[in-house]
Amino acid sequence: MNMNNDKAIRKALQSTESPRLSADFNSRMMAEVYRTVERKKKRAYILSLCLVSGVSFALIGMAVYVFYTYFSFDLSIQLPRFPKMELSAESKSIYGFSIYIAALSLILIGLDHYLRHKWMMRNNK
């Protein structure tokens, strides 16, 4: 049995060839693919945000619970007892420097995030 010949079947299938896809199908298809990627990224971002928020709230809740349950913490009693912060000129300059470093770090992280995002967008085009 040699099915590879069957010239008639081949010819019949070719002549009943279906109409071709619309000219812009491939570009529309890729646009949909990019949208899918964006949606996937957004979902992952929201999920991680929810996760971080959830863990943070859980930690805060746990801290509050521990304070009230094990240390019989009463805010109305403890609040007046908190020591007042008096900053010397020397410690003020240290705080100033720390704030500068923190701000710089935040700016650099933001810039890194922005450039990475831009690079990814350029590669995906």
Add this chain to the structure above:
Amino acid sequence: MNHQDELNYIERILAGETNLYSHFVNSYSNSIYSLIVRIVKTNENAEELTQDSFLKAFKKLDTFKGDCSFSTWLFRIAYNTAISATRKRKMEFPMVDETMIESVPDEAIETFFDQDENEIKLQKLEEAITKLNVEEKTLITLFYTEDKSVAELAKVLDLTNENVKVKLHRVRKKLYVLMTK
């Protein structure tokens, strides 16, 4: 593009180079569309189903094991997508008596399908092809127009190699019966 190149492309797409997926879309969109049109019979949903197939493939790209060519894997997804669409609406195919199919001698179909000059015969054959069921149409479309091997067809249709051979042989006999009836 050979199999290794395909795997390399897929690896890069998964690493974030989404634009490379356009290579697969450009290479296979028309073949996938042809198969889907043949299965669903109408052009109206076919383009949408083609898009669905490519999107499903993209979303599941990380599950592609590389044990077959990308096109075979893609045809399998397209076939399943088209089958799901046809399940929603009732499609009817004419029944052909099994004894009639079995009684056709092998030699008769060998010579019958080897000649392609007779226009009337070709017209009858085109008509007979439309009367085949979904699986049979998929088999002959992929075997004769996409030049897929028996092993690749087995992967697309989730059958054994032997099963594909038997079914292909039976489809030829069924076409012969449908044409000579």
